Amino acid sequence: MMLQHPAHAGDSSPADEPARPQVPGFRVQRWLGSGSSAAVWLVAEESGGHEYALKVFNPHGDARPEADRERLLTDGLRHDHLLQVFRNVETDAGPGLLLEYAAGGSVSSVIAARGPLSVAETVTVLTPIAQALAFLHAGGRTHGDVSPGNVLFTSMGKPLLADFGIGRALGSRRADDGGTPGFRPSSPRRGDAGQRLEPEADIYALAALGWFMLTGRVPAATAQRPPLNVMVPEVPLPLVELLEAALADAAAQRPEAEEFARRVYRTADSAPVDLSAAVHPSVAPQLLTRRIARDSKKRKAFGAKLRKPLAVIKPGSLRKPQVVRRATAVSTRGGKAPLGRVLVAVASLAIALALAVFSGNLLVGSEATDIPGDPAAQAAAASAPGGATADATGPPAARPLPEELVQAATADDPAVAVAALAWLRTEALRSRDVSLLDDVNVAGSAPMAADTEIISTLASLEHWFSGLAAKAEDIRTVSVTGTSAVVEATISTSAFEQRDAGGGLVRSVTEAKRQPLLLVLERQDGRWLIDEVRDGD
Template sequence: METMQAPAVPGFAIGRLLGSGGTAHVWEAVRLTDGRSVALKVSHGDPEAAEAAVREAAVSSRAAAEHIVRVEACLTLPDDRVALVMPLMRGGSLAGLVGARGHLGPGEVVTVLAPLAGALGRLHAAGVVHGDVSPGNVLLDLDGRPALADLGLGRVLGEAPAAVWGTPGHLAPEVLLGADPTPAADVYALGALGWLCLAGEVPGAPGLRPSLTQVSRAGAGSEAVVAALEAAVHPRPEERPGADELACLLFAAARPEPLRLRVAGDDGSAVTYRLRAAAGRPPVPPAPERGRHRAPTPGTTDRRGVARPVALGVCALGLVAALVVVGALVGREDPARASVPSAAPSAGPSATDDPRLDPLAPVRRPQDLLTVLADERAAAYRAADPTRLDAAETRGGALHRRDAAAVATLRAAGARYDGLAYRVTDVVVRSADVDRATLRATVAVGAHRVVRPGDDTDVTAVPGEPVLVDVVRTAEGWRVEALRSP
């Protein structure tokens, strides 16, 4: 086999070739400035390939969303080729996974397709059609998080039509007949992707193919998933569900299950990726100082059974249009709530200055909003009072239930967290409308003391970690609904 010469990209050390396509080669690389591993997508030498790369960067910028591989930088090389810097997805592609395993289970299909449908819904809302939703363009991280790649064929609705490209078996019948790609065509392609996952083969032409029920290899319990996918590949575009509707149909069809990946040739390797649950691994605290005890990670219980506060920053496994990766929020910091240096319980801001009551706070005062919410949450742990959580979190949600149980356990043990505070920095607005917003922030846990009857423990500070915080506007004002990995 002929060895391909690695490109010279200033500022990057090029590693192995990850894949090749019609317009570019993708290489693993290390950025020399910070040692971070990335994927470099280097276009072929022809002008059309370079144009596709520039288009991908532009569309990625316009439609940045969860579960879409983002272009972090677009570089023009001395030979006029274009290199795109992207996150490195180490789990391979869905094409490779299905090829290795033959088919996926219905719960795994929900795990993969539901967040992709949500991502397509956000693309469509931004006026963008992907144009080539196919198994080779669905990349997986090692935690099973799926992301749509290759927006080089994507285009903004209303643009002058161009040549139609796509992957056989995933092109909608109307596109094959000459119609321009539309959101409905993307939905068809996603349905065909699900068909491949269940049957191990792509659907044939409408009117000539068998039903998915006849060829699905998923067995009993997959009927509702099959019905949702059959709706997505309906011959008439007007009969197909929208992308967001398809995400809801899939969620209702089966319980998401961990996606079993092949990692380094190991068929038994599995990663847990569940949807609709805030999750993460505990941050690694610094080594305890001399003369101090090293307290367990906040959010779990210590050997005496005393609950520790859940850290605000969620550790990233992966997520969704309100989907999030799996794990236990316990033991992680919730970035939505900032750390504040005060050790005493907060009296709260005055009503006239409370950012939670400002309808535009997520856009106008995001730092203030997250800081107040974080302080209220910390106050609940400092006072061992679960009712204080209502000032920070939406009642009844998974995050609120976990925090309330932890604080109640703390209170029952006669313990509290003296001086607990969160510090919120680097707040960025990812999306916002009148009733909900997603903010990205870095949240650190300050040093504090766990006070128990007859025994106190000093806890060292935990450095901040990035996190996505979903906030919603309730009758009482803005509250944290969920935490997601960035």
């Protein structure tokens, strides 16, 4: 169900707005949009005031089974980029479904209000939605309607995949083609019993979503589709190739969701999506995203930067990358990319947890070039719990959380928790223990994907970081809304070395680094976890 939203972010459309439902226990605040089978309303609990989206199904004979089916299909599904479905609710207008409220609107409303997204914004949306699809497909489910109206944003700019109205589980029968025109493959579906899940259709829809975000248009059939990089010259070739592969007429030629997610985030830098033109006025003060300059000169410059060879990002230069040298080819296990190349891509995706930024300077086989650092940062990092020590004889084992940080790890105050999160993340990288990341990052988040790839690449090369330490300073809570919090902090990282399997020195970073960051945290299972990282400058 692709929602038709009010004509303007600040206005409702009285001629189109359906009659407001009466919902026991809730106040109906405003209409969010309507689709072919339901209308969606913003509601708030009368006791407590918590806001939800309420999907009210149009009154007809199949309304209640539709509501029950959607709830059951999503029962037990928890992923950071899937819109949460809570429970069934009775209204005087038909059966309802209580949903997580995504205050930032949809891809559809954003593009209607301000035009196509930039390449960086498109990567920000496609990466986590592909991860959410990979999660669904691995669990024997498909979504069935990945489209601009069904990709929503929180007020913090986090993309969420919504609306399982025509989603399917393994063994269920396909009732009809469903989906949104232009975002479903036109080629005949495989199988004659209607019971095959066909995740390839979700991949086609995801690529069509990417095309739409970049151009503002639905992609035409293959024979009539103009080259994407002719329509939008700044789109890098790897992204063009990925979208074309996923739009292939032959379903077997489309990449799986997990592969799509890995490939798309390596194609270009990511950036928060500018939602300011699309949201309701009541939401605007909550937005963390800033308006992005979109004049043609700046867009051209951005595109030109993307077409340069892959660059090494030096500490302190993330916002204005400099090309130092091409990555030197290195033999790796399992066909993995050289560490420097992977870490550069990771750094640009995660918008730089300080460790990911300086790891971007670890180009295997390149000439060591130390960048002058901040003496205060060197001192701060050296005084971090479990600070820099020489471990050049082999990969260090993970250490227990220092006593002074044990209580911080489960603190109610997000600012207090950040100190423990910084230590645990550093320890995960230092010891190459990916299991520690479960206590640092939200599952399915961009920081989790970035950190996991850093560790897996280090392990594949049999390299490790020696003398690595970090400390969070100048910590301040910006806001707390329900289970979400935004915290400012400066991460001080020590000097360190990159060593190979025999203990030989591969790279030395002799100066410390101080990086101001904006951390978006989520409260899960009694502790704060990192959901998103942004440059704090």
